[in-house]
Amino acid sequence: MMNIFSDxxxxxxxxxxxxxRHWKAxxxxxxxxxxLYLVAFGYGLGRGIDVDGFSYLAFVIPGIVALTAFxxxxxxxxxxxxxxxxxxxxxxxxxxxxxxxxxxxxGKALIGVVRGGISAIAIYLAGLALAPTLLVNTxxxxxxxxLMLLSCFVFAxxxxxxxxxxxxxxxxxxxxxxxxxxxxxxxxxxxSLNQLPSIAKVVLYFLPLTHSANLLRSTMLCLPFPWLSFAxxxxxxxxxxxxxxFALKKSSV
Amino acid sequence: xxxxxxxxxxxxxxxxxxxxxxxxxxxxxxEIFGFLGPNGAGKTTTIRVxxxxxHPTSGHVSVGGYNVKYESDAVKKVIGVVQQxxxxxxxxxxxxxxxxxxxxxxxNSFKRKQRIAELLEYVELTEYADKMVDTLSGGMKKKxxxxxxxxxxxxxxxxxxxxxxxxxxxxxxxxxxxxRLNKDGTTIFLTTHYIEEAExxxxxxxxxxxxQLINVDTPxxxxxxxxxxxxxxxxxxxxxxxxxxxxxxxxxxYVKGLPSDVKTVxxxxxxxxxxxxxxxxxxxxxx
Ligand SMILES: Nc1ncnc2c1ncn2[C@@H]1O[C@H](COP(=O)(O)OP(=O)(O)OP(=O)(O)O)[C@@H](O)[C@H]1O
Ligand SMILES: [Mg+2]
Numbered sequence: 001m002m003n004i005f006s007d008x009x010x011x012x013x014x015x016x017x018x019x020x021r022h023w024k025a026x027x028x029x030x031x032x033x034x035x036l037y038l039v040a041f042g043y044g045l046g047r048g049i050d051v052d053g054f055s056y057l058a059f060v061i062p063g064i065v066a067l068t069a070f071x072x073x074x075x076x077x078x079x080x081x082x083x084x085x086x087x088x089x090x091x092x093x094x095x096x097x098x099x100x101x102x103x104x105x106x107g108k109a110l111i112g113v114v115r116g117g118i119s120a121i122a123i124y125l126a127g128l129a130l131a132p133t134l135l136v137n138t139x140x141x142x143x144x145x146x147l148m149l150l151s152c153f154v155f156a157x158x159x160x161x162x163x164x165x166x167x168x169x170x171x172x173x174x175x176x177x178x179x180x181x182x183x184x185x186x187x188x189x190x191x192s193l194n195q196l197p198s199i200a201k202v203v204l205y206f207l208p209l210t211h212s213a214n215l216l217r218s219t220m221l222c223l224p225f226p227w228l229s230f231a232x233x234x235x236x237x238x239x240x241x242x243x244x245x246f247a248l249k250k251s252s253v
Numbered sequence: 254x255x256x257x258x259x260x261x262x263x264x265x266x267x268x269x270x271x272x273x274x275x276x277x278x279x280x281x282x283x284e285i286f287g288f289l290g291p292n293g294a295g296k297t298t299t300i301r302v303x304x305x306x307x308h309p310t311s312g313h314v315s316v317g318g319y320n321v322k323y324e325s326d327a328v329k330k331v332i333g334v335v336q337q338x339x340x341x342x343x344x345x346x347x348x349x350x351x352x353x354x355x356x357x358x359x360x361n362s363f364k365r366k367q368r369i370a371e372l373l374e375y376v377e378l379t380e381y382a383d384k385m386v387d388t389l390s391g392g393m394k395k396k397x398x399x400x401x402x403x404x405x406x407x408x409x410x411x412x413x414x415x416x417x418x419x420x421x422x423x424x425x426x427x428x429x430x431x432x433r434l435n436k437d438g439t440t441i442f443l444t445t446h447y448i449e450e451a452e453x454x455x456x457x458x459x460x461x462x463x464x465q466l467i468n469v470d471t472p473x474x475x476x477x478x479x480x481x482x483x484x485x486x487x488x489x490x491x492x493x494x495x496x497x498x499x500x501x502x503x504x505x506x507y508v509k510g511l512p513s514d515v516k517t518v519x520x521x522x523x524x525x526x527x528x529x530x531x532x533x534x535x536x537x538x539x540x
Contacts, residue, residue, distance in 0.1 A: 021345075096334050
């Protein structure tokens with residue numbers, strides 16, 4: 001049991017060392033888009049609009065935090081893994097070592113959590129600067145941060161799974177454009193699902209970011225805790241983890 | 254004496270391609286064994302199967318006395334692998350790469366420091382230890398990859414084309430290093446398409462072609478099998494023709510009897526390349 005924790009750390013250690021070399025550029029680039037969203041949609045467009053009884057700014061900030069957590073964790077976990085696997089073959093070194101599949105998957109996801117977490121917290125702080133009234137009390141803030149990290153972990157597992165399953169650079173960038181990008185806009189990040197026809201709503205409930213956005217928004221705006229979304233996020237986490245295990249098995253065929 | 258590597262009717266298919274076609278091989282402990290074959294012969298695929306990276310389509314494989322299918326964790330602890338392509342993390346230093354390998358091989362922090370210093374010294378890389386891998390020369394990168402694979406003192410070392418891209422001097426130094434490792438008790442399994450490497454470095458050589466193991470023996474025995482003297486003749490500008498003889502007298506006798514339109518005649522000792530050409534009808538060539 002001790003071994004799995006130290007193995008997870010060993011896998012994580014390599015990526016952490018790598019990130020330490022480039023951390024400024026890495027974080028800066030991951031912040032550009034969400035900051036632009038925040039300014040353009042929240043501060044620019046959204047002034048004077050109300051959604052679900054809240055100002056649009058208050059409504060959109062948790063959505064942008066969720067999408068930042070989503071895209072940065074996904075990319076953080078998948079991009080280097082994809083290159084290491086396809087191009088440098090250095091991922092094979094891990095597969096030939098006594099480190100277990102569980103430790104490889106979790107260890108590889110952790111770098112996504114770190115990168116997603118840092119960026120999402122930065123956007124959260126920027127959002128608070130624009131709308132200080134959103135800061136309610138420590139309890140809410142802590143719950144918000146915990147749910148945000150949980151989201152990062154689920155999305156990082158998603159990234160690990162996709163990087164392991166897709167075996168070409170083309171495939172990876174197609175996936176980003178066709179799946180990841182639409183998700184960041186559609187999953188209740190910029191608008192309320194209540195504004196949609198119910199069929200669209202049902203479809204969106206089958207996407208992980210919808211649940212993360214819902215959880216973060218409900219927490220930040222002190223709405224009743226959405227247990228369904230909490231369960232949904234956990235289920236997605238389990239599915240992605242199983243997908244990673246499957247992908248590792250498949251890679252040795 | 255036990256077998257470090259043992260395979261029985263090993264096959265690996267990729268679709269309709271038979272990358273390994275019914276391989277029966279045993280490599281005893283303590284040997285330097287070389288796999289000689291042209292591009293696409295199945296050398297890397299064999300190493301991938303032996304090192305647990307790829308599952309065989311059929312057949313039995315044991316490495317270090319463990320079944321690769323059922324005891325892969327035990328196999329992973331006794332093998333070191335240097336892949337065909339540099340698989341270090343290029344954005345990290347040599348020392349960091351070594352530390353990573355030491356960590357995933359479960360060395361404690363004391364042992365890690367000790368082994369890293371020891372190995373750096375052993376291959377004279379100490380002064381480059383804190384340089385980025387990307388800034389090293391090809392030969393140094395190779396050495397760095399080798400020391401990473403040795404960090405946990407594996408009993409069995411796999412080297413996939415270890416000297417490709419190295420200059421003649423660096424190649425020879427690497428051979429010395431491999432011999433030294435072997436003397437210290439490491440069994441070596443290497444692949445190459447350099448004839449000379451197979452000839453001077455390996456105790457035994459297996460010739461691989463289209464996934465099949467055509468012949469296995471010591472370099473000397475392989476040469477003897479086809480004939481230790483070869484006569485090359487060129488008629489007009491057509492293909493070179495090779496004829497093998499057990500000794501020089503027989504070769505000379507043959508040359509005297511050649512028709513007068515044969516222009517170029519070379520009499521020389523045979524080498525593994527001749528063995529290869531004789532047995533496969535193709536050149537090894539590293540194109
Ligand atoms: N992952 C794979 N998918 C499909 N075919 C493969 C795969 N790996 C290898 N092959 C095929 O198996 C055959 C053997 O390839 P292998 O890489 O083992 O050759 P090799 O002897 O190492 O050659 P080289 O000297 O070029 O490294 C080739 O025909 C190759 O195309
Ligand atoms: Mg090869």
